[in-house]
Each structure stands twice: as C-alpha cells, then as structure tokens.
Amino acid sequence: MITLAVKVGMIQLCSCSGCHVSLLDLHDKLLEVLPNLEIVYAPIIADPKEIPEGIDVFLVEGGIRNEHDEHLIHEIREKSKIVIAWGSCAAFGGIPGLANLYTKEEILNTVYSTDSTENKGEIPSEEVPPLEEYVKPISDFVKVDYVIPGCPPTPEMIASAIVALLNGEEPKLPTKIVCDECPRKKENVFPEKFKRTYEGKPDPEKCLFEQGYTCLGFATRAGCGAKCPSAGVPCRGCFGKTDKSLDLGANAANVLANAGEAALEIPDKVALLNRFTLPAALINRKVK
Amino acid sequence: MGKIVIEPLSRLEGHGKVTITLDENGKPKDVKLHITALRGFEQFVVGRPAEEVPRIVPRICGICQTAHHLASVKAVDAAWGVEIPEPAKKLRELMHIGNMIHSHALHFYFLAAPDFVLGVDADPAIRNVIGVIDKAPEAAKQAIALRKYGQKIVEAIGGKAIHPVTGIPGGQAKQLKEEERDELLKDADQMIEYAKNGIELIKQINEQYMEQIKTLGVIDTWYLGLVKGGKHNFYDDTLRFLSPDGKEKVDFKPAEYLDYIGEHVVSHNYVKYPFYKKAGYPDGIYRVGPLAMLNVCDSMETPLAEEYRKEFFDIFGFPANQSLAYHHARLIELVEACEKAKILLEDNDITSDDIKAEVEPKAGNGVGVVYAPRGVLIHNYETDENGIVVKANMIVATTHNVPTMEKAIQQAAQEIFK
Secondary structure, three states: OOOOOEEEEEEEOEOOOHHHHHHHOOHHHHHHHHHHEEEEEOOOOOOOOOOOOOEEEEEEEOEEEEHHHHHHHHHHHHHEEEEEEEOHHHHHOOHHHHHHHOOHHHHHHHHOOOOOEOOOOOOOOOOOOOEEEEEEOHHHOOOOOEEEOOOOOOHHHHHHHHHHHHOOOOOOOOOOEHHHHOOOEOOOOOOOOOEOOOOOOOOOOEOOOOOOEOOOHHHOEOOOOOHHHHOOOOOOOOOOOOOOOOOHHHHHHHHHHHHOHHHHOOOOHHHHHOOOOHHHOOOOOOOO | OEEEEEOOOOOOOOOEEEEEEEOOOOOEEEEEEEEOOOOOHHHHOOOOEHHHHHHOHHHHOOOOHHHHHHHHHHHHHHHOOOOOOHHHHHHHHHHHHHHHHHHHHHHHHHHHHHHHHOOOOOOOOOOOHHHHHHHOHHHHHHHHHHHHHHHHHHHHHHOOOOOOOOEEOOEEOOOOOHHHHHHHHOOHHHHHHHHHHHHHHHHHHHHHHHHHHHHOOEOOOEEEEEEEOOEEOOOOOEEEEEOOOOOOEEEEOHHHHHHHEEEEOOOOOOOOEEEEOOOOOOOOOEEOOHHHHHHHOOEOOOHHHHHHHHHHHHHHOOOOOEHHHHHHHHHHHHHHHHHHHHHHHOOHHHHOOOOEOOOOOOOEEEEEEEEEOOEEEEEEEEEOOOOEEEEEEEEOHHHHHHHHHHHHHHHHHHHHOO
C-alpha cells in the first residue's frame, strides 16, 4: 500500500537522456505515477544543484565515461538506499561503449581533427572532466541493486519497476528472449548465407534470422515486445542478455558459428554482437 | 576576485556548467559555458557498415533521436548514390514531424515553462514540470497530449518512439498501414487547436516578461536555417545563412557545407565552436533553432503558422535577436508541425508500399541534413567499396548554438550584475 511519497533521484551520466524521455512517455499515466514520487534531484527536469542525503531510489541513466561520472556515481551510492541501473548504458555501457573499440587518444584525435575543424589537433582541457581510458557500466564502480535494461526501457517497464519498489516488492524482469515475443513465423531452418539489412525486401511474415538477416533476438532479453523485427528490421540486442547467459556476444557468436564459412563473412562482428553491451562483455575493449 | 560555478545546468538534456569569474568590484570579468561530456561518435561509427549507423547515432540524443536517425540515413543514401521512392520520403518527413511535435512540446512545457508559469523566483524544488501540472493543469494536459501524438507518429512509422529503426538505405523498412493512418488523422485537428492554445499562452507570457525579453540574452549574430523554395522547412533542401542585420542571405546545398561552415576548437569546452567561414571566427558565430529558422525563411510552409510568423515580427522586429523569443518561435513551429502532419497524413502516398529502392553499397561521400528540434543537424560519412564507414563528421544542433549561448549568457550576466 502506498502511503508516503518516495524520495527519488535521477541522473544522466554517459548517455542520451532517452531513458528519462521514456519515463515521460508514460504520458497520461504520468499523472498517476508522479504524485507518489518526490523528485529531490534530477538535473534534466528540475533545478536542485546538490544531491541531498537520504534518497530512497536513485535511477541512474548512463555509464561511466569521465572522471566526473565516476565521482557522481560514488556520491549517489553513498546517499541512496536503492540504486537502479536505468537502461542499457548504465547496465552494460550501451552504444557509447562502442568507443571501447578505440583508445581514448584515438577518440580525442579524431573528434578534434574532422574535416570541418579549423585549428585541428587542439584538445580541450580546461574545466572539462578528463576522459577515463574506457567506458564502463556503473556496476564496475558501485553495488547496483536492480537493473532495468533497454535502449530505452519501455515506459511500462519503468513504471512497473517503480510501482514494485513503492510497494516494497522486487522489480521483475522478463526471463525469456525476444524471439518468444516476436510475431514472425519460424520454420526451424538455419540460414546458409547472411544478408545485410539493405539487401532485398524481407518477407513480412517469416523469421528475419531464418531469412538470413543477422537478427539477435535469440540472444536478447525480452521486454521490448519485439518492436524492431515487427517493424521489419533485425534485433540488435538493446535489452542485453538474459540471466541464464554469461555473455551476449559469445552466445550469439556460438549460434552464428553453426553457419561455418558464411558466418565469417558477416561484416564488423565485434560491434554487431556487442552493440549495446561491449563494456560489460567478457572481452570489454579492443585488445591489440 | 571570486568565481561562481553553476553546475549542473538543469532542465536541458546534456551536460553543462557555467563559470563566472568576478573582478575586485564583484562584476563579471569572464563568463564561460562548458559542455562537459564527450562520447566520440565521429570515431566509433568508423568501421561500422553504413546501414548500421542510422541505428547507432540516434543515441546522440534521446529527445531528437529521430532527427539523427534521418540525417544519418540520408547521408548513407547520398554516399551510395540512391534515390529513394517518393512515398518513402514522405514517410520519413512525417516521422520527423512527429519528433518535432514531441520535442517542441517537451521543450516548451516541460523544460522552459516552469520559469514562466511558476515564476523565476519560485523555489527550485517546485520549479519543474510537476509544478506546472499543479499550477496550470489544462496546459499540462494539452502538452502531454501533443507529446503523445508526436511519439505515436514516430512509433507508427519508425517502429519505436525513442530511437526509431525503419530508415534503411534505399527507403523505409515499414509501410504505414491504413488503419494506423486513420487513427493518427482523427486527432490531427485537435492537435492544431492545442498548438494554437500554446500561442495564446506565450503571448500572455511575453506581455508579463517583456522587460526581461528585451534585455536578457539580446545579441546580434548570424543565423542558420533550412528552407525549401525560400519557405521554412523541417526536413529538407537548402541551408541558408542570414547576416546579423538581416540584409544578406546566403543559400547553399547540404553537400557544400564544408565551404561555408568551420569549427573552432576552444580549450574550455568539449564542443567545438562552429562559425560561418566567410565571416571567420569569432565574427561568424551564428544561432540555429526556431528563432534562426523564422529569421532566415521568407515565409512559413502552412497558412496558420504564416499568420503567426507575421505577428511574431510585429512584436520582436526583424531579425528577431532576443534569445527569450526562442519560445514564441518554437510554438509557431509547433503549429506548423501539426498542420504539416495533417497534410502528410491526408496524402495517399503515405500508405503506399512503394517504399524501398534497390541499393548497392559503394565508396562514396554523403551529407545528410535535417532541421532537428534544436537546429540544423549535419551528418557526413565517407564509405569504402563495401559500404563500411571510413570517416565521419557530425555537427549536431546544439553544437551550432554553443558559442552564441555563451555570448548570450555573458550578456545576461553583465545585465544581472549591473
């Protein structure tokens, strides 16, 4: 039974603010959820500048990219009862984690010497927090109590996790895979050859993977409602792995390897199989 | 001598702080804006198959993800020399309009309005969207409806409301079903009404805050926007610079952007400072976004919005140089976006199945431009013969505005500490 408003903090670290927007995408239901929350810190939507003590639930969007992010995640942990990794960046590093395929120096050198840059090669250093060597999930730094995966998590998933916590219950995550939610028909055939997404027009009824598209639904946690395959494009794994698996990329590679030579021809395997999860993978960066 | 640090800057989607260095008399000597986050998309899209990049770059911004998705897929189409079918173009444009409706409603009612509805001196603890819901429930309800409508359009066409996925080289992966179209069309007039109510609200606010509007953040800069046949356009065609005095217009195509736009690295900001090359740095710094869009165009694309544009310049003069007039300009664009959504939904092409051309990857260089909700957005990729990205350059909407935001903050600080 909900009695008191729960003190909530929200922050965006290395990410895009899409998880915050997904919470706002509860639309009319916001009017039911918000009165139960006392938002005491949330730079994206509110003005308080200091993180207060005694926060009940802190929703952390984004992974750790720079020294300021690292400082903040420790402060958040000290001041909060429950810390939630909110979305795939906080949980696994997310898309910004693709930066781990390069060194910090390569990133800086490229960004500050693009074709439109006038004074190429100068690197900002004044009043900007230095980058860490690599992007990391927040669980590399502090204990995380719960994970709400997704890029972004669906509004319903965020709301049900918040409601569960308000009622003193554990938020529940789906345990199945995207294929279990996907409406496309499977015939249990294995593709002999793989296609890139611009090739041809996929049959609208049949399993995209069985048609040769590199859909990763078989390795990805359910919860999205199989939105991407339903819209005609293959799953890219944005909800991360299920509890039973150790590593999304390794699992997916294992399945694709059944195709033998054909699998070797898939371009850019490392970023395909770890699109959202590289910083949390068994091999979490480029190894020279 | 002292120093004031404002951090974090709140009610904006990125990471920023402001430092104000004071002289012996307590007057601001040096005011700087720092964007403190860097992720490096220009590096880590390199090595990716180009068709995957429109699925990666939406994560630059969770509010204007659709704009990134579309600028990106347009850049890949251009690099590979593809002409996409007309219905696919219209679908992409409508998806983009959905994002404009969502984001403009969010920006005004959720991020900006707390200052005006609750007052600039209100307790920071209540000066937020929840405060707006309490104080102005009817406006909040309409804002929520507009956001929902915009996101519904993006989801119906893009597959996902946040980080859409259906833009693929050659066109679109998903057809809009007739029943989805009918469902969206039935609310179109209501949304136009809600957007009109926004104009009435901003006019009241303007009257109440006219003194601040006429004094804070008033600066002369160049302006950059997107036009088609001289008319305001969200999605396509020609980039246009307007001089600070409003007399000189410079039109160029997206593919020529490197001849017109440069970026200057400064030591105190992860964001580079773009400038109009012919005017040089720093004289050529410019503003983008709704204020710039209204300044550069000859007229709006739709009738109601055009009436409101004329009224806007009666109030602010031409070119409007008041940073606080951005809100009014944004709400005029919200009206146009709602009108335009209706026009596109009524177009028979919108439910066509002719949405995908055959594509072959090749070595090439392509530029994709749209007007994102915060301003002109540029994606530029070079691909190798297998269609793998070998080089990338992106100038995102807020980036263009950072130098002039800093200038406006400097001007405001001088006024406030006077």
